[in-house]
Amino acid sequence: MPPVLPRLAPALDALVGLIYPPSCIACGAATGTPHALCPACWRGMRFIERPYCERLGTPFAVDLGVPGLLSPGAMAHPPVFARARAAARYDDTARRLVHRLKYEDRLDLAAAMGGMMARAGRELLAEADVAVPVPLWRWRLWWRRFNQAALLARHAVRGSGVPLNPRLLARVKRTRPQVGLSRGARAENLQGAFRVPDGGKPLLLGRRVLLVDDVMTTGATANAAARALLRGGAAAVDVLTFACVVQDGLGLVGEAERLTAP
Numbered sequence: 001m002p003p004v005l006p007r008l009a010p011a012l013d014a015l016v017g018l019i020y021p022p023s024c025i026a027c028g029a030a031t032g033t034p035h036a037l038c039p040a041c042w043r044g045m046r047f048i049e050r051p052y053c054e055r056l057g058t059p060f061a062v063d064l065g066v067p068g069l070l071s072p073g074a075m076a077h078p079p080v081f082a083r084a085r086a087a088a089r090y091d092d093t094a095r096r097l098v099h100r101l102k103y104e105d106r107l108d109l110a111a112a113m114g115g116m117m118a119r120a121g122r123e124l125l126a127e128a129d130v131a132v133p134v135p136l137w138r139w140r141l142w143w144r145r146f147n148q149a150a151l152l153a154r155h156a157v158r159g160s161g162v163p164l165n166p167r168l169l170a171r172v173k174r175t176r177p178q179v180g181l182s183r184g185a186r187a188e189n190l191q192g193a194f195r196v197p198d199g200g201k202p203l204l205l206g207r208r209v210l211l212v213d214d215v216m217t218t219g220a221t222a223n224a225a226a227r228a229l230l231r232g233g234a235a236a237v238d239v240l241t242f243a244c245v246v247q248d249g250l251g252l253v254g255e256a257e258r259l260t261a262p
Helices: 004-019 039-044 072-076 092-103 109-120 122-127 138-144 148-156 183-189 198-204 220-231 252-260
Strands: 083-089 130-133 208-216 236-244
Touching: 039 092, 083 092, 083 109, 083 122, 092 109, 092 148, 092 208, 092 236, 109 122, 109 148, 109 236, 122 208, 122 236, 130 148, 148 208, 208 220, 220 236
Parallel strands: 083 236, 130 208, 208 236
Antiparallel strands: none
């Protein structure tokens, strides 16, 4: 590259900014920097931070100061995977970002969303041997033209040193849309949906896998995919998503009071 080009880069960026002013990645309002959120959408992002359930990654209503605490959901329905982490609750701004990425072909949003996931899942990335995105059924991939989980995974692992291998897990069964299904119906719908190809089993043997998806709702997809990875030889599976559905009022405060009672 000629040495003059790097010196022209700031001027070119400024020119692009004049023609295409930076806008909020969620609502399109003007922002001071590109690929960022406006103040209103930033306030609408409900980031998930500790205290949260160490298995499901869902936030607690109160901080008990007890490390390794599990939520009632994790105890009532222990997941197949070891740990799950998400950057934000699936509401307001987070929901808008997911919808823009998936249904409006805003592939450029994956970089910012993946960066948020990397921060939320840094402990998982530190222990992962390989990252695997949740695959789409082949005809759905053909229709959508991209796998949002693979896009997010690429940016989430960037700079971590964790290799990304989308060929270690295949979706081998066409399933009904999960929207509107109960927990049990979701699990039944996904039974046998994933499989580790024979060529991927040697690469999985004894490895800790980081499974990546856009949203976790009931955990049915993560459980089905994790079960296939474990059967394929993985030592353990953690899950990292951009957002997760958090149902408030499910007894978390009551559970906290029970655990702290004398």
